[in-house]
Amino acid sequence: MYLRSGSKRKLSLGMCVFLREGDAAKNVAALSKIVNDVTAARCCFCTDDRHADSRVREGSIDHCIRIAVQSGMSLELALRLATLSAADCFGLADRGMIAPGRLADFCVLQDGPEFCVSSVYKRGVLASSIPKPGPAGQCICPPFSCRIPTKEELALPTGNLRVIGLVPGEIITEALESSKVGSVHKVVSVDRYRSAGFGVGLVKGFSFVKGAIAASISHDAHNIISAGVTDEEIISAVTAVKDSGGGMAVVCDGITTVLPLPCGGLMTPLSYEELLVRMDGLAERLQATGASPTAFMSLSFLSLTVIPHLRITPRGLFDGDSFKDVPILFE
Incomplete structure (x- = not known):
């Protein structure tokens, strides 16, 4: 209840609210209750602090959409939070929807209610066909200079x-x-x-x-x-x-x-x-x-x-x- 009331106050002050589904902090289900036709423009999803294995097995923003819909949010609003609302929040006026003058960054979904992505396009090009960059070379990391504590x-x-x-x-x-x-x-x-x-x-x-x-x-x-x-x-x-x-x-x-x-x-x-x-x-x-x-x-x-x-x-x-x-x- 405190989480939702705090987020409602942020919305009333003109702030954007991020519904996060990380590995430790999980609040998409709780915060889905504050999203409606009026507040959706100021809400979006994020997956901050999520390990690679969780992303592979459960997904990223698509995982947030599934949880939000399961928590009662309409699919239309969930899709807005994942796309246009996020773009608007960060001032990215060239993306966020399929429209003239916007970048053709979009995904194609499989049939069914699970919101499974079948293909992804970047600037109108199938992402899987874009050559991947080669190895970046050796990682650079300053040596650890710590002193190990004793018992x-x-x-x-x-x-x-x-x-x-x-x-x-x-x-x-x-x-x-x-x-x-x-x-x-x-x-x-x-x-x-x-x-x-x-x-x-x-x-x-x-x-x-x-x-x-x-x-x-x-x-x-x-x-x-x-x-x-x-x-x-x-x-x-x-x-x-x-x-x-x-x-x-x-x-x-x-x-x-x-x-x-x-x-x-x-x-x-x-x-x-x-x-x-x-x-x-x-x-x-x-x-x-x-x-x-x-x-x-x-x-x-x-x-x-x-x-x-x-x-x-x-x-x-x-x-x-x-x-x-x-x-x-x-x-």
Whole structure:
């Protein structure tokens, strides 16, 4: 209800509202209720923060359309959000509809209610017939200059501690207290650019049974972020990401599995077919830890300090409400 009321207020102020279906944040179904013949011009879909395997299996904007229609939105309005409304929002007056003077960027759909795309055209040319560019060459990524924390440095004080609480389906977090919640795990943010240090906190909601994960995808500075059951596993996961020059790592049962991301620690030169195989292997190891399939995406947002309420940075915990660093120990 809060999500919809906040979006209605944004519309009343003349803002555009994006209905997002990412891997961690999923709000197309909830926000579909605010879309009608009047508001559709100021609403559009987006798929921010969605892994490649999700796009391959479920789709992108087409996935948003299917969810919106299943949630009660008419197909006509859903198609507008996916096309003309999005073009208008970004000031792209040369596209968004099939009309004279507009670019012939469009797709052809299969018959049936599932909104399945059969072919795509770019400027009137069948996209599958357009030659694909060759390899861009070697990725350039500055070396990771971080200092790996020791087990002793990951020790936390005793007492009532602040805890980052994950919210299912959202990127906001709750600010909790260790004395009032159950199972929690450590979360670590390691400065990848210099050996200045790292922050250590607690997080609730990953549901780890064993193991740890780490990644160099952590908005917006993209330091190495890790969470897990034991200090040793967290250290191993962070080390694996650093040694790979960036990536996503799972440590479980003494086995370390890494998906290297050599392009800035964020991207890979692999084809999507190769990437899908690698991500499936990583997902299998992640499942062995007991964590949610969206654990990596949830982890990546824990350092995004502009989103309420409690976050982790290499300096330690950050309160998004007071917008300042806070100690982990309640005084």
